[in-house]
Every structure is written in structure tokens, then in C-alpha cells.
Amino acid sequence: MNTKDLELKSIDYRKTILEIIFNSGAGHTAGSLSCIDILNVLYNKILDINPRNFNSYDRNHYIQSKGHSVEALYTVLCDKDFFSKKDLLSLNKFKSHFIGHPTKKVPGIEHNTGALGHGLSVAVGMAIGFKLDKKNHTVFTLLGDGELSEGSIWEALLSANKYSLDNLVVIIDRNRLQITGETEDVNPIEPLNDKFNAFGLSTKEVEGNSVHELSKVLSSIPFEKNKVNLIIANTVKGKGISFMENEIVWHHKVPSKEEYNLAQKELDNLKLNIKND
Ligand SMILES: Cc1ncc(C[n+]2csc(CCOP(=O)(O)OP(=O)(O)O)c2C)c(N)n1
Numbered sequence: 001m002n003t004k005d006l007e008l009k010s011i012d013y014r015k016t017i018l019e020i021i022f023n024s025g026a027g028h029t030a031g032s033l034s035c036i037d038i039l040n041v042l043y044n045k046i047l048d049i050n051p052r053n054f055n056s057y058d059r060n061h062y063i064q065s066k067g068h069s070v071e072a073l074y075t076v077l078c079d080k081d082f083f084s085k086k087d088l089l090s091l092n093k094f095k096s097h098f099i100g101h102p103t104k105k106v107p108g109i110e111h112n113t114g115a116l117g118h119g120l121s122v123a124v125g126m127a128i129g130f131k132l133d134k135k136n137h138t139v140f141t142l143l144g145d146g147e148l149s150e151g152s153i154w155e156a157l158l159s160a161n162k163y164s165l166d167n168l169v170v171i172i173d174r175n176r177l178q179i180t181g182e183t184e185d186v187n188p189i190e191p192l193n194d195k196f197n198a199f200g201l202s203t204k205e206v207e208g209n210s211v212h213e214l215s216k217v218l219s220s221i222p223f224e225k226n227k228v229n230l231i232i233a234n235t236v237k238g239k240g241i242s243f244m245e246n247e248i249v250w251h252h253k254v255p256s257k258e259e260y261n262l263a264q265k266e267l268d269n270l271k272l273n274i275k276n277d
């Protein structure tokens with residue numbers, strides 16, 4: 001898939017994320033919009049995970065540690081034919097398995113997540129397993145930057161480094177906001193690059209809402225032999241919708257009918273601009 005196709009897909013994904021959140025009346029709107037370009041590139045260019053091979057151990061694995069952005073994950077999995085649009089639209093409805101955090105009851109979900117700080121440890125365990133079994137597969141995991149406040153993240157990174165997990169790719173959605181404010185106000189995490197390098201990881205920084213940049217960096221894995229691959233993806237929370245970008249209130253806010261229509265219109269215009277480029 002070329003860059004333009006991926007860019008158009010990201011817009012369609014954003015439209016669907018808003019649609020299912022608006023339809024269900026709940027959701028982590030801005031965090032899903034910030035990471036959707038990452039999921040787009042992973043599922044359409046890198047992972048090679050699909051409904052045919054999902055039940056096999058012999059494939060790459062993806063764990064979404066920032067589980068609250070489940071609307072982004074469900075949207076991409078639906079596009080990859082893991083389930084129907086009708087199922088997707090059952091999000092948060094009575095008796096639906098499509099709840100507000102990833103659950104293995106939904107096809108395509110690798111692991112239950114949502115309690116921040118756990119997904120990385122699971123990914124580390126899987127990567128160690130592949131090494132022990134002499135399998136050439138890679139484990140990818142996506143973390144929020146606020147999630148880095150969880151101590152378990154740093155324990156997991158110590159282990160990942162000890163076991164030289166060059167088959168592990170840790171992506172940080174560095175949107176600079178968490179639930180109540182800026183990461184640097186709530187619990188400062190900078191200098192991130194220095195911290196990760198001091199932990200022995202091979203660290204790269206990338207424009208995390210650019211499918212082109214993401215494709216380039218994710219295609220260059222492993223960065224270094226015997227080193228964990230760490231990507232700081234600089235993103236914008238609420239990316240794509242002018243009045244949601246960098247606004248803390250959209251962490252868990254559902255758009256009103258007017259806001260929803262406006263947001264969809266902005267995305268339609270963005271799509272026209274890309275098409276006419
Ligand atoms: C262990 C745990 N504590 C608290 C929460 C509540 N919570 C949900 S999202 C969130 C903020 C996460 O911020 P960040 O990781 O930066 O995510 P993003 O900005 O990508 O939405 C918090 C504290 C949680 N899900 N798990």
C-alpha cells in the first residue's frame with residue numbers, strides 16, 4: 001500500500017472511530033485518534049496478521065498496552081475482516097463483547113489490556129518465548145506516554161534488555177498528554193531518549209502521525225542486533241480534528257451531534273485535499 005493510500009485509510013479510520021464512539025456514547029476519543037496512524041501502518045504494512053493466521057503461534061504478535069484506545073484497534077481489526085461492521089457498531093451495547101477495553105472475546109485481540117503497565121510485560125514474555133523456540137517472529141506493543149508512570153514498565157524494560165530482545169518493538173504514543181493534564185506536569189518523564197538509551201535500548205524518534213515516517217522506521221527493524229527496538233512516536237492527541245487536538249477534555253469525551261458532524265466534515269475535507277494532491 002503506498003503512502004497516499006495509507007493516508008486516505010487513516011482518514012477513513014478516524015471517521016469510523018468517531019462514528020462508533022458517537023454511536024455508543026462512550027470512548028477514549030483523543031487517544032484513539034493519536035495512535036491510529038501507527039496501527040494503520042502496523043496492520044497494513046508490517047504485522048501480516050489476519051483472520052487466516054491469527055490462531056497460529058507462528059506469526060508476529062501485537063499487544064496494545066494502552067488498552068483504553070480500543071476504538072482504534074477495533075476499527076482496524078474490522079477493516080482487516082476479523083468481524084463485521086455490524087459487530088463493530090455493537091460497541092458498548094448490552095450483551096456485546098465489544099467493551100471499552102480489549103478483550104480476547106473479540107476476534108483479533110491478542111491479550112486483555114486496559115490496566116496500564118501490563119501489556120509490555122506480556123510482550124516481553126512472548127518475545128522471550130520466540131527466542132527460546134528459535135522462532136523468527138517479532139512482538140510489537142504500543143504504550144501511552146502517561147503509561148510510562150507505571151513502575152512495571154521499567155521493570156519490563158530491564159528484563160527485555162537482559163534477554164537482548166531484538167525481536168521486541170516498543171512504540172510509545174508520545175502525545176504529551178495523559179488523563180488529567182500534560183505528562184510533564186502530572187509526572188515528568190523527560191529526558192525520555194536518555195532514559196531509554198541508559199536502559200540499553202536502541203531508540204529512534206519519529207513523526208508518529210506520518211504514515212510515511214512510520215513505514216520507514218518500522219521497516220528498519222531490528223535497529224541493532226541484540227537490542228530492544230524502542231520507537232518514540234511524536235503524535236498529537238486528537239489528531240485530525242481541529243477542536244480536539246491537544247485538548248485534554250477529549251481524552252474521554254463523546255462529541256455532541258454538532259461536534260460529530262463538524263468533525264466528519266473536517267475529515268471529508270482532508271480526504272478531498274489528499275485526493276486532489
Ligand atoms: C493502572 C491504571 N491506572 C489508571 C488508569 C486510568 N487511565 C486510563 S487512560 C489514562 C491515561 C493514560 O495516558 P496515556 O498513557 O498518555 O494515554 P493516551 O494519552 O495515549 O490516551 C489513565 C490514567 C488505567 N487504565 N490503568
Ligand SMILES: [Mg+2]
Pocket residue numbers: 144145146173174175176177178
Ligand atoms: Mg498520552
